[in-house]
Amino acid sequence: MIRTPALVASALALFLVAIVSCSDDPSSGGSAPADGDAGTDSATANTSDAAGEVRFVITAPAVSPGSNRCDAFTLAMVDSAGSPVGFPSASNVTVTSDALTSAFATLADCESGKPPTMITVDAGATSKAFFVRTMSEEVVTLAAAASFGTASLTFTPTGFLTIGQPNVRTVRQFARTMRGIRGVFAAAGKLMVTDRYAHRVRVWNAFPTAADAEASFVLGQPSLYATSRLPASASSAYDPQRAWTDGTRLVVADTANSRVLVWNTFPTTNGQSADFALGQPAGGTNLTSSGENNGGLSGASMSYPLGVHSDGTRLFVADGGNHRVLVWSTFPTAGGQSADFALGQPAGDANLTSALFSATASGLNSPDGIAGAGTKLFVSDASNHRVLVWNTLPTTGGEPADFALGQPAGAANLTSAAANEGGCSGSSLDSPSDIATDGTRLFVVDWSNTRVLVWSTLPSSGGQTASFALGQPSGANNLTSCTSGGVSGSTFDNAWSVSIADGRLVISNDHRVLVWNTIPTTGGQSASFALGQPSGPANLTSSFEGVGPTPTSVGYGTAIASDGTRFYVVDREHHRVLVWTSMPRSPADPPAFALGHPAGPNNLTTGELHAQASGSSFFHPSGVATDGTRLYVADPSNCRVLVWNKPPTTAGQPADYALGQPAGPNNLTSSCGAAPVSGSTMSRPQSVRTDGTRLFVVDTGNSRVLVWNTLPTAAGQAPSFALGQPAGAANLETGAPNNGGVSGSSMAFPQDVLSHDGKLFCVDADNLRVLVWNSMPTSGGAPASFALGQPAGASNLTSNGLEVASATSLMYPRGIATDGTSLYVGDTLNNRVLVWSSIPTAGGTPATSVIGQPNLTTTTTETLPSASSLFRPGLLYATPTRLFISDDGRYRVLIAPR
Numbered sequence: 001m002i003r004t005p006a007l008v009a010s011a012l013a014l015f016l017v018a019i020v021s022c023s024d025d026p027s028s029g030g031s032a033p034a035d036g037d038a039g040t041d042s043a044t045a046n047t048s049d050a051a052g053e054v055r056f057v058i059t060a061p062a063v064s065p066g067s068n069r070c071d072a073f074t075l076a077m078v079d080s081a082g083s084p085v086g087f088p089s090a091s092n093v094t095v096t097s098d099a100l101t102s103a104f105a106t107l108a109d110c111e112s113g114k115p116p117t118m119i120t121v122d123a124g125a126t127s128k129a130f131f132v133r134t135m136s137e138e139v140v141t142l143a144a145a146a147s148f149g150t151a152s153l154t155f156t157p158t159g160f161l162t163i164g165q166p167n168v169r170t171v172r173q174f175a176r177t178m179r180g181i182r183g184v185f186a187a188a189g190k191l192m193v194t195d196r197y198a199h200r201v202r203v204w205n206a207f208p209t210a211a212d213a214e215a216s217f218v219l220g221q222p223s224l225y226a227t228s229r230l231p232a233s234a235s236s237a238y239d240p241q242r243a244w245t246d247g248t249r250l251v252v253a254d255t256a257n258s259r260v261l262v263w264n265t266f267p268t269t270n271g272q273s274a275d276f277a278l279g280q281p282a283g284g285t286n287l288t289s290s291g292e293n294n295g296g297l298s299g300a301s302m303s304y305p306l307g308v309h310s311d312g313t314r315l316f317v318a319d320g321g322n323h324r325v326l327v328w329s330t331f332p333t334a335g336g337q338s339a340d341f342a343l344g345q346p347a348g349d350a351n352l353t354s355a356l357f358s359a360t361a362s363g364l365n366s367p368d369g370i371a372g373a374g375t376k377l378f379v380s381d382a383s384n385h386r387v388l389v390w391n392t393l394p395t396t397g398g399e400p401a402d403f404a405l406g407q408p409a410g411a412a413n414l415t416s417a418a419a420n421e422g423g424c425s426g427s428s429l430d431s432p433s434d435i436a437t438d439g440t441r442l443f444v445v446d447w448s449n450t451r452v453l454v455w456s457t458l459p460s461s462g463g464q465t466a467s468f469a470l471g472q473p474s475g476a477n478n479l480t481s482c483t484s485g486g487v488s489g490s491t492f493d494n495a496w497s498v499s500i501a502d503g504r505l506v507i508s509n510d511h512r513v514l515v516w517n518t519i520p521t522t523g524g525q526s527a528s529f530a531l532g533q534p535s536g537p538a539n540l541t542s543s544f545e546g547v548g549p550t551p552t553s554v555g556y557g558t559a560i561a562s563d564g565t566r567f568y569v570v571d572r573e574h575h576r577v578l579v580w581t582s583m584p585r586s587p588a589d590p591p592a593f594a595l596g597h598p599a600g601p602n603n604l605t606t607g608e609l610h611a612q613a614s615g616s617s618f619f620h621p622s623g624v625a626t627d628g629t630r631l632y633v634a635d636p637s638n639c640r641v642l643v644w645n646k647p648p649t650t651a652g653q654p655a656d657y658a659l660g661q662p663a664g665p666n667n668l669t670s671s672c673g674a675a676p677v678s679g680s681t682m683s684r685p686q687s688v689r690t691d692g693t694r695l696f697v698v699d700t701g702n703s704r705v706l707v708w709n710t711l712p713t714a715a716g717q718a719p720s721f722a723l724g725q726p727a728g729a730a731n732l733e734t735g736a737p738n739n740g741g742v743s744g745s746s747m748a749f750p751q752d753v754l755s756h757d758g759k760l761f762c763v764d765a766d767n768l769r770v771l772v773w774n775s776m777p778t779s780g781g782a783p784a785s786f787a788l789g790q791p792a793g794a795s796n797l798t799s800n801g802l803e804v805a806s807a808t809s810l811m812y813p814r815g816i817a818t819d820g821t822s823l824y825v826g827d828t829l830n831n832r833v834l835v836w837s838s839i840p841t842a843g844g845t846p847a848t849s850v851i852g853q854p855n856l857t858t859t860t861t862e863t864l865p866s867a868s869s870l871f872r873p874g875l876l877y878a879t880p881t882r883l884f885i886s887d888d889g890r891y892r893v894l895i896a897p898r
Helices: 107-112 172-176
Strands: 017-021 055-059 070-078 091-096 101-104 119-121 127-134 140-146 149-155 161-163 181-187 190-195 200-204 217-219 243-245 250-254 259-263 276-278 305-310 315-319 324-328 341-343 367-373 376-381 386-390 403-405 432-437 442-446 451-455 468-470 495-501 504-509 513-516 529-531 558-562 567-571 576-580 593-595 623-626 631-635 640-644 657-659 685-690 695-699 704-708 721-723 752-756 759-764 769-773 786-788 813-818 823-827 832-836 849-851 873-878 882-887 892-897
Touching (some): 070 107, 101 107, 101 140, 107 849, 181 504, 376 432, 376 442, 386 432, 695 752, 823 873, 832 873
Parallel strands (some): 432 495, 813 873
Antiparallel strands (some): 017 055, 017 149, 091 119, 161 892, 181 190, 432 442, 442 451, 623 631, 685 695, 752 759, 823 832, 832 849
């Protein structure tokens, strides 16, 4: 349970009541602040009651109730002077509210996640406590009904503070950023981007003109904040690849569901259902079926469709896994409708039941993109490293192409299939993916050559050389350069898709979409801006999966520490540690400076990796700790822990020394190497903690926790011993996961550690448990006393099995914290934090409550961001008045009042 704090008790010293007379007069009232993020309980007594009249009341806690917390309320009878009066009779009281709020008879019921329970009052008693848990951040009204009357109370829960987002209901990364972008398609003033790894299609109703323009809505997910794979349905998608629209109809290749979704009219809202699916059988299950060649290979089945195109009459689908392009001669109107014929497969009766691949004029091997211009048809034949061109639209199955681009001219033009035949040039291709044309120009994404080839006029013969290339430097070598040139407006890294419309060019590039406001006419020309990356001067040189660094943003993989004054947040994604010199009080409070990047005006807006390890740079830092004087930062990709002997006071201030790297002049410039496992080496240390006397480093890559019995004072100083590896002379020289088998002495890729009151706790992530030592271990390989997350009993310390979500199970836990009374464990893949209201003392002890889910058996992620939901929570930190939760999947730190 998250206990009620005393932080605002003085502001609510008078108990607040909502009152209705025993005659069921519903005249009681109340008021509350409109802001759902914070507020105080508010209710006003009914002052019109006659003297001596007995009233039924609900009394609020002295401290404002908090979202996602069990709080004690009181039912009572009082007279007009407010003096207690006994209940006139024994009665069952029902307390109701909104769908996010429940009332319970006991604290245990409230914490358990059970359905609301009846509250029984005894005749003659003057009060009865009951408990309320709400997941609301808006105004809540409780309504009590009993045989002797009714009462109500309105209050606004205390909201959580969030760092990294403007409020608890927003995740800027989900709305603006890109990850695994595959398809782009612009038409009719709209832009569609297939966000493969988020299983959705982002839609802009008006073509974006600025880097930070948010999508209007998404398809495939219920909201901009949902990213998980969902079962096949009319409103879900699984790894979508390409889209096409004429402004009215919309077609999306739902690739991993082996189907193409069709909307007869252009959708307008999040998660809007498609009208039907091609590639899956007709009938009642048309929109819930998935799977390759469902019902057998035919004109009505598909295997991983990729490209989609229509000329307004016909529909073309690149059925990649079946090495063919399916063609509907008239646009299909019903689910499961069979194509009329296939290109890429032999003509004749077997045309729609064949899935051969070949390099011939009529063969295909994993076709991908499709485009058309007038009577011409272009198909990227990816694994044959060519683009096939039909000068007139084919009308029958197996019709041969007229020529190929990407292969040499001449007799073998349509039978050659080598990558970069003759070397990288303007007439060679290596795994072309997508195609676009405006009827005059042709653009081909030459994926493995990290470029887009452009023909300024439509090519008319086999092997014709492109006019220039985008993604490669301008100049004499523009068409003979096929290498990645880093991140800029004129270079690509994994370009996937291209589209041209309304005088603009759009190219997808993994974590960004490059936009040219005018069609480029020369090689190496830079894009105008990039969607998915921060606006500003670094827009075209950034390639972040997240929003990109701002003074108040955090990426994935955060860690938190404080010395009571200073507040530290590790921003792993942006290779920095943010430092506040006092505790932030709002999401807009910026840190004073960042460690890991140079001082100067860009200190808080820089997030790029520094190539060379140094005392002032990080490579994906992941843990932070302080004893009030020293600061420790785990720098896993540099295989070290950096130490500042005093709290750093300026931006970019270098550490004094490093642990995990050899002592000497190169101590702060050494990084990961081939050195054997020892007490002086580390492999991907994820977390660092101190209890003021000892130092603990979670050396994840070596499946161990390194322990210094006294705080180290010098570079490269070896630890006293290691937990998680066998005892003995080789204790500090072994690093295998579950060395010797699963036991109380072994670990598999631990993530965090906690020392408290003479006990030690270790989050043993891959073994799905938290190891607990009842007394502080003093030697290498000391076995834990018991484990949380695994069943109680004889096998408690030898079990690492997965159970369904419950009060006793964990699914890849990552973080652990205590406030001195309660224990908190971040149960990452169950999207929750488990809470033990007192420190557990035995294996398999069940948690008493949960944060981030409505109960102890739910693990959903598909909720709007709020203070009451979590997505992949990571490391934790607690003080007597606050719980800090690294909510990694939502790029934020939640600070929960307690």
